[in-house]
Amino acid sequence: MKLNESIRKALNDQVVKEFYSAYLYRSMSSDMKAAGYKGYAHWLMKQYEEEMEHGEKIIAYIEDRDGTVDFGQIDAVTSRFDCPLKVAEAALAHEQYVSESIRTIFRAAREEGDIETEVFLQWFITEQIEEESSSTDVKNGFEAAGDCKGLRFMFDAQLGNR
Ligand SMILES: [Fe+2]
Ligand SMILES: [Fe+2]
Structure with a gap:
């Protein structure tokens, strides 16, 4: 069944947000590499790859529902x-923003009686629980390390195992 236009538009906007998330994590990884946090840079690269996959998943869904995707503007990362603590805080805030964005589309789908989109978005809702949880763990780790360079680098090494 073809997607309703308002739902298609909302999902399309989410595609752009997922690619923006990828772009954001990519830049954060570069920043952390430059600052010497190789483990966190690696962790953030994995995150970048996941965000690209999220974007692809939604594109595939829109296409499967006979919708076309508009490849709109992706904002610059400024x-x-x-x-690393500042990165972790910004990453967590961004994930919280994305969770709310997905909830908003879910509610719209429910209002439209679009059961398929509700089911499709369930994966993203579960994924966001994990994203917020892992982002919180990273933030807490760097917070606990505080100003101690040794502890920061120990935690960084741990993140490199992802
Ligand atoms: Fe995502
Ligand atoms: Fe994410």
Whole structure:
């Protein structure tokens, strides 16, 4: 069944947000590499790859529902970081924003009686629980390490195992 236009538009906007998320994580990875946090840079690259997959998943769904995807503007990433805790805080805030964005589309799908989109978005809702949880763990780790360079680098090494 063809997607309703307002739902198609909302999903399309989410595609752009997922690619923006990828772009954001990519830049954060570069920042952390430059600051010497190789483990966190690796962790953020994995995150970048996941966000690209999220974008692809939604594109495939729109196409399967006979919709066309508009490849709109992806915003520039303007913030630069040299402190891993600041990255972790920004990443968590961004994931919380994305969770709310997905909830909003889910509610719209429910209102439209679009059961298929509800089911499709369930994966994303579960994924966001994991995303927020892992982002919180990273934030807590760097927070606990505080100003101690040794502890920060120990935690960084742990993140490199992802
Ligand atoms: Fe995502
Ligand atoms: Fe994410």
